[in-house]
Amino acid sequence: MLGIVDCDNFFVSCERRRRPDLRNRPVVVLSAGSAAVIARSNEAKALGVKMGMPYFKMREQFGEDTVPAIAGDHDYYKAVSREVMKYLRGETPQLWQYSIDEAFIDLKGMHLDLKAWGERLAASVMEHVGVPVSIGIAPSKTLAKIASHFAKKHAGYNKCCLIDDDEKRRRALELTPIDEVWGIGRRYRVKMHANDIHTALDLADHSRSWLSTIMPQAVLDTHDELCGIDCIPMREEAPNKSVAHTRTFPKMIASREALATEISNFAASCALTLRRQHTLAGDVSVFIETNSYRTDLPQYHNAKSKRLSTPTNLTARLIEESLGLLNDIYRPGYCYKRAGVTVHRIVSDRAVEASLLDFDADRFEKLNKLSAVADRLNSEMGKRTLIMGRQMREKE
């Protein structure tokens, strides 16, 4: 058996931890730039506020004051997440953190009353860390996820739902629409419905061999998981394979120069992230796209990536390379709405031999020192104290 511990409405719960006045009322957390809703309290969900809803639409629909909206503070959420995970590690034999607000736990060989154990764990996380969690326990990760949804939705479970026999399993699957299953997104839902599969039980009860003729491997794994076979491995704790900085712009951008400024900022952010985690990136890619909601406007999107001659985390170098890529894909005559820079092939900065590191040792040394000084100033004196010339905003 295994379990999942899933924080309830995590970002909202973090805000409520430090702001008790937000408890027991509708409240949402907004994305960077306050563009869209990324977390909702139960009260906000009950009112009908949807995930990803644009902020302007929410205000339109619910009025300015009905649902307080808070600008997201990811640094704080990460800190709270660390507290939750640290506490859980002390209480469970083995834990794999799956996301900022979820962790799977191994319960193999635990012969105690799992339901009572889970209820106690949920209560003690709330008591010691101040964040509500729901727990699902089952023979596979996908079933545990489904169990945790029940624990979340129905107070009668007392924060923990256990699926430990076939009758409970079939009952839970019957009540779960296919698109609420972990691993089944929008595209697969369409395919499922086309094949008359509407609930999780419909999928589980189909033969694997028939499914294999029309569905990809990922769906076959989900099928097995729903039958109680644990077959989705947990990734070992590992450094991230990519770092991305992307934004939806509040206003559309047409000019190459303005876009170059944004791209420079994204590249600088990637470089900073890399330096903070003591890594270098070997690939950089840039994408730009128009507003797909504005069907009245001409559409264009493109992306391009490049293998760097040597891995880097230098701001100046990433900006230079990103602007080169932007130049290749930029087309005049379009209004751009979203863009970003992503770096891949990340390696530890200690793993790269000095001989591979640079071309011009002197120039490298200077750039490195410059980046380090900029990082220190910016962290001591507030963000954006010192920035590269190309990052300068036109308005500033």
Next chain:
DNA sequence: TCTGGGGTCCTAGGACCC
């Protein structure tokens, strides 16, 4: 005249997740 095929690596795009 007849013009291989299997293995592997790589990449872009598609699918999913929170």
Next chain:
DNA sequence: TCTGGGGTCCTAGGACCC
């Protein structure tokens, strides 16, 4: 006026090799 951001993995198909 205003429509999230940061990730992972899979797969199909091209390039290349022998």
